[in-house]
């Protein structure tokens with residue numbers, strides 16, 4: 234019986250199971266899915282810096298508008314650059330085949346990426362592109378070694394070098410770990426500003442991966458309240474029925 238409970242708990246915590254198998258330490262994203270201003274800033278970053286290559290096919294613009302507190306007009310004027318209608322999905326125009334040729338790997342659709350990889354991974358990934366001349370785009374990534382994506386946020390973050398240290402374990406195996414970063418060319422944002430912008434972007438990606446989450450959570454509260462109430466009612470009812478028998 235106890236094993237069952239454990240299995241259910243583990244199934245409910247996919248991030249937990251994933252995190253334990255990952256090598257690199259991840260920074261905490263600490264997103265707030267109820268912060269609409271953050272979601273709006275994240276959406277703006279997404280359409281400006283990501284949709285050139287990635288899509289979010291399963292997210293419609295008009296649903297997005299309603300959920301993050303914008304009108305259809307605001308979405309049309311500020312977030313749609315692809316000529317799409319507000320009722321359409323966040324598709325882009327890059328053909329998958331060409332993308333694969335250009336980058337070696339096709340940029341994946343990002344609708345479900347936050348569920349597939351976890352928010353801490355995304356937060357770390359977006360902030361840890363570092364200079365590596367040996368790579369085709371001149372950058373490597375701490376969370377995704379040998380990544381095929383260029384450093385598309387360099388105008389905001391700038392360019393950073395990684396400080397590396399080589400460790401030897403008890404068996405004499407060497408491994409290199411990144412101990413920190415050093416900005417060698419400044420971007421338009423300071424490091425804290427960039428971190429905060431990435432928190433917004435990850436917040437947005439988490440929302441896109443599960444747009445009904447907030448609703449589900451608020452519904453959950455009512456379901457529990459209902460169960461508590463009914464338990465009380467049935468308890469009183471039981472007492473009433475058994476009163477005469479005892």
Ligand code: HEC
Nearest residue numbers: 282283285286336338339340341346377380381382383385
């Ligand atoms: C110039 C094209 C391009 C742009 C712009 C771009 N990406 Fe990518 N991205 C790629 C490619 C190519 C890959 C596949 C990399 C690989 O598999 O090696 C990728 C992969 C990813 C992944 C998958 C990582 C994984 O673990 O599987 C994430 C997440 C991602 N991009 C997020 C973003 C976000 C967020 C933005 C906007 C800030 C963005 N990308 C902008 C080309 C791009």
